[in-house]
Amino acid sequence: xxxxxxxxxxxxxxxxxxxxxxxxxxxxxxxxxIRIIFVSRNxxxxxxxxxxxxxxxxxxxIGQIMRNLTNVACYVAYAGGYATGxxxxxxxxxxxxxxxxxxxxxxxxxxxxxxxxLRSANYGVTSVDAQGATGQVNVIYTIVNRSDLEGVIETIKxxxxxxxxSVEEVRFVKNGVFPxxxxxxxxxxxxxxxxxRKQK
Numbered sequence: 001x002x003x004x005x006x007x008x009x010x011x012x013x014x015x016x017x018x019x020x021x022x023x024x025x026x027x028x029x030x031x032x033x034i035r036i037i038f039v040s041r042n043x044x045x046x047x048x049x050x051x052x053x054x055x056x057x058x059x060x061x062i063g064q065i066m067r068n069l070t071n072v073a074c075y076v077a078y079a080g081g082y083a084t085g086x087x088x089x090x091x092x093x094x095x096x097x098x099x100x101x102x103x104x105x106x107x108x109x110x111x112x113x114x115x116x117x118l119r120s121a122n123y124g125v126t127s128v129d130a131q132g133a134t135g136q137v138n139v140i141y142t143i144v145n146r147s148d149l150e151g152v153i154e155t156i157k158x159x160x161x162x163x164x165x166s167v168e169e170v171r172f173v174k175n176g177v178f179p180x181x182x183x184x185x186x187x188x189x190x191x192x193x194x195x196x197r198k199q200k
Contacts, residue, residue, distance in 0.1 A: 025081025
């Protein structure tokens, strides 16, 4: 009897139930964001599995909404959970750092040191001389793991602070040259590179 009275109490109706709906929406929207990422990465088994849990949680949340159509707090919790779930999904996606990226670097300054440094860090680099809007430029292409992006951009800024660069998503890569592990501390490589130059 006490259990029945608890579920029909004002505290459950106006606080606990909306909170549960809010948390459920955060979970299903976050899972949905990750599922979309897995679909784009061609994860044929993980994406359907996440889809199963995403829709299951959503059905539980929408079921409570339909049972409490007069409860305004449930509507607010549902919408708030969706908004928060979108934010959390983006945050999780950034932390997962999945995928492969193409970095295109265009610089007027001689990029030989930048190229040498990237190759010493075991990155595949393609360099092309080209004609830009303001004259001769050097175009550098390199494919990196997304988790390495921050370190590579830091390296570009150190060697060629005024270089123009763009980053693009790559769906599939074959026979590329990548480091054996994720991009390490660039400062360590930079110190080693400078020591080698001084010795010469």
